Amino acid sequence: MTTPEETKVVSATRDIAAPAAQIFELIADPSRQPAWDGNHNLEQAAAGQRVRAVGEVFRMTLANGKVRDNKVVEFEEGRRIAWCPGNEGAAPAGHLWRWELAPLDDQHTRVTHTYDWSRLNDPKRVDRARSTTSDNLSASLEKLAATVESA
Secondary structure, three states, rough: OOOOOOOEEEEEEEEOOOHHHHHHHHHHHHHHHHHHOOOOEEEOOOOOOOOOOOOOOEEEEOOOOEEEEEEEEEEOOOOEEEEEEEEOOOOOOEEEEEHHHHHOOEEEEEEEEEEEOOOOOOOOHHHHHOOOHHHHHHHHHHHHHHHOOOO
């Protein structure tokens, strides 16, 4: 059971030395996400699922072997993308992953990664949601930065 003061929205921000468009390509292509996932939760996603609009669904296999259908609920090319995961073939469970990119100049981008479980409706996922902290999100940002800055 959650307490009233429990934080159900966590985020992390990092400035990355790469153009927003280059970073966004890594985020919007689910097949590339497992390589820089700091949550150690993503195993693989089939190629050819590059997100281009709200309403699309991409499928991801988690490290525990479960498959998640991720419904895109926010999308602005090169700037913002968010999705709500759910069990394979089921409606989203009420939590959200969001990425926001703000160009600082042509070669630097401020990236904010947010996890929001304030509407989570699957009690089986609460412990996992609770264990996702801003440190986990920062780890993803670190790996994302290392990936794109070394390219």
